[in-house]
Amino acid sequence: MSEPLVVFKDxxxxxxxxxxxxxxxxxxxxxxxxxxxxxxGCGKTTTLRMLAGLEQPSEGEIxxxxxxxxxxSPSERDTPMVWQSLALxxxxxxxxxxxxxxxxxxxxxxxxxQQSMEWxxxxxxxxxxxxxxxxxxxxxxxxVALARALVTEPQVLLLDEPLSALDANLVIHMxxxxxxxxxxxxxxxxxxxxxxxxxxxxADRVVIMNEGAVLQVGSPQSVxxxxxxRFVAEFVGTNNIIxxxxxxxxxxxxxxxxxxxxxxxxxxxxxxxxxGSEYSFVISADQVSLSSEAETLENCIPCSLISEEFVGSxxxxxxxxxxxTQFRVQKQQRDLDSLNLKIGETVWASWETRHAYxxxxxx
Amino acid sequence: MKESQSxxxxxxxxxxxxxxxxxxxxxxxxxxSFNSDRFPSLPLGHFTLKWYEMIFDDPDxxxxxxxxxxxxxxxxxxxxxIGFCTAYTDFRYRFFGKNIYLALALLPPTIPLVIMGLAMLxxxxxxxxxxxxxSIIVSHVVLxxxxxxxxxxxxLAQMDPQLEAAAWNLGASQxxxxxxxxxxxxxxxxxxxxxxxxxxxxxxxxxxxxVSGLNxxxxxxxxxILQGNVDPQINAIGTLVFIISITLVVIAQIIFMTKSxxxxxxxxx
Numbered sequence: 001m002s003e004p005l006v007v008f009k010d011x012x013x014x015x016x017x018x019x020x021x022x023x024x025x026x027x028x029x030x031x032x033x034x035x036x037x038x039x040x041g042c043g044k045t046t047t048l049r050m051l052a053g054l055e056q057p058s059e060g061e062i063x064x065x066x067x068x069x070x071x072x073s074p075s076e077r078d079t080p081m082v083w084q085s086l087a088l089x090x091x092x093x094x095x096x097x098x099x100x101x102x103x104x105x106x107x108x109x110x111x112x113x114q115q116s117m118e119w120x121x122x123x124x125x126x127x128x129x130x131x132x133x134x135x136x137x138x139x140x141x142x143x144v145a146l147a148r149a150l151v152t153e154p155q156v157l158l159l160d161e162p163l164s165a166l167d168a169n170l171v172i173h174m175x176x177x178x179x180x181x182x183x184x185x186x187x188x189x190x191x192x193x194x195x196x197x198x199x200x201x202x203a204d205r206v207v208i209m210n211e212g213a214v215l216q217v218g219s220p221q222s223v224x225x226x227x228x229x230r231f232v233a234e235f236v237g238t239n240n241i242i243x244x245x246x247x248x249x250x251x252x253x254x255x256x257x258x259x260x261x262x263x264x265x266x267x268x269x270x271x272x273x274x275x276g277s278e279y280s281f282v283i284s285a286d287q288v289s290l291s292s293e294a295e296t297l298e299n300c301i302p303c304s305l306i307s308e309e310f311v312g313s314x315x316x317x318x319x320x321x322x323x324x325t326q327f328r329v330q331k332q333q334r335d336l337d338s339l340n341l342k343i344g345e346t347v348w349a350s351w352e353t354r355h356a357y358x359x360x361x362x363x
Numbered sequence: 364m365k366e367s368q369s370x371x372x373x374x375x376x377x378x379x380x381x382x383x384x385x386x387x388x389x390x391x392x393x394x395x396s397f398n399s400d401r402f403p404s405l406p407l408g409h410f411t412l413k414w415y416e417m418i419f420d421d422p423d424x425x426x427x428x429x430x431x432x433x434x435x436x437x438x439x440x441x442x443x444x445i446g447f448c449t450a451y452t453d454f455r456y457r458f459f460g461k462n463i464y465l466a467l468a469l470l471p472p473t474i475p476l477v478i479m480g481l482a483m484l485x486x487x488x489x490x491x492x493x494x495x496x497x498s499i500i501v502s503h504v505v506l507x508x509x510x511x512x513x514x515x516x517x518x519l520a521q522m523d524p525q526l527e528a529a530a531w532n533l534g535a536s537q538x539x540x541x542x543x544x545x546x547x548x549x550x551x552x553x554x555x556x557x558x559x560x561x562x563x564x565x566x567x568x569x570x571x572x573x574v575s576g577l578n579x580x581x582x583x584x585x586x587x588i589l590q591g592n593v594d595p596q597i598n599a600i601g602t603l604v605f606i607i608s609i610t611l612v613v614i615a616q617i618i619f620m621t622k623s624x625x626x627x628x629x630x631x632x
Contacts (some may be wrong), residue, residue, distance in 0.1 A: 054532070073536075074528070075531045075535055075536050075537075080532055081529070083525050084525075085523050087528070089529075090548070091547050101533035101534055104530075104533055104535045104539065152533075
């Protein structure tokens, strides 16, 4: 593995009594697209601001390219940021905004202009070079902010929820722009967001944070399929989490008795299951099958449809079983047509044991 | 519809009456400054410029204008600088007792001018600084800085707080960010604050009367002429003073209003 680009070693950030970041240890490699994700106030933005030098860690150290950065001022770092508000300079035109970083480095005006124009061209907004930033659309402003941050060709680019103000379809488009750009340039992107879809769509690795602590680091797939805790399982979207008491542990299958029914779950090799203890397992909404007849499948429960949510071709169905437990199932629209479900109707939901993922015990 | 029309009529009438009450004394002074009669009474005499000629020939009035202009320009510069620094401190930092700091910084204009004048005289004479031009300057700076601060602060409130950090992030030192971001952004407010504080200083009478000594400002000399006898000269001086102040205030308004509202709606500064 290559030399790490960014290292957080035992980093703690306190504001008075409030701990914003608790003992963070994180290694970011060159060329990686890493997304830091979590609910508001989880410490993700503080982490990013520490990387940019806008906040100093209370304890621990941050290294960039092997150099200790704790005391280095923001202006002496090579960590440009794309801000949530974009923070474009309102009294400068597009070109002057993009040139800013180069001007601060003392690049002469001719090459400043040339390099900035190249970036504007690359991002497809060269025609707006002389225009006032306030006259641009949201997507165009976004590109100006990107060009302004990238013009100095940094090793790492910080992005603080840059897409949060855009329309849904523009978000998808900009995600494409960002991923392509990152792969082409080979620059490390550190992307902070509260949106699971943004993080999962773009990142090589995601970092899930809550209340200042890093809960899980891994590829989007592994975080989604094997969440490290109940919080992660709940945070990363369309999962059903069912708790129950372990009854019998036999040949790698645990019988978990919940208030709905008894389900089979297979723990991973390193999980020690104690009979009589409480456990939770996750079944992704997209792994659940629906059938109008009671099937002989394992893990089968009757439940009735209470509402539906359309997101294009994918539909999320909300069910409730007899005990009142809510249940989410995600299906392709075309798969549902054959079932012809109506609100209030009862169907059988089932899943294969191997798709149920037993959560590690929460400490 | 009928009702809303009558409300509209009432509001228009109200505005006309307010403007009439506010501006009629000034208008009267303006009219009488060109009137040949010694006493301001109706019917008017004939048109004359003799009162203006009289003040132009009066070296005391010339001196007062010189003092007033000197004082107001100096006060404008110093109080705009202080006001800017105070507003920026408020914008940039969080610290213990900040509310008290702001309250104290905004306090001077709420103190009755006579009290302020007396207090200034007491202090300045004790430290041997009274009766000079700089005594008026010092006193007026105290009085005017809060206005400058309020104007710059309003402008800073319109600024994206991330803008300055964005400049640091792109390699600008703190001073560089100040000169390339904060200063251009607040520039309209700075000019506007300068004009307004200049106007306040130019018009101010009570404090100036206490501390000016022999260096009389225009408002002080007006009262002196008035105390001596009824002299239409004061109408002429008053008209000139009014024209100077209103020009400054209007400039301040135009710069601040157009620049800041335009930028708030996203137009070029």
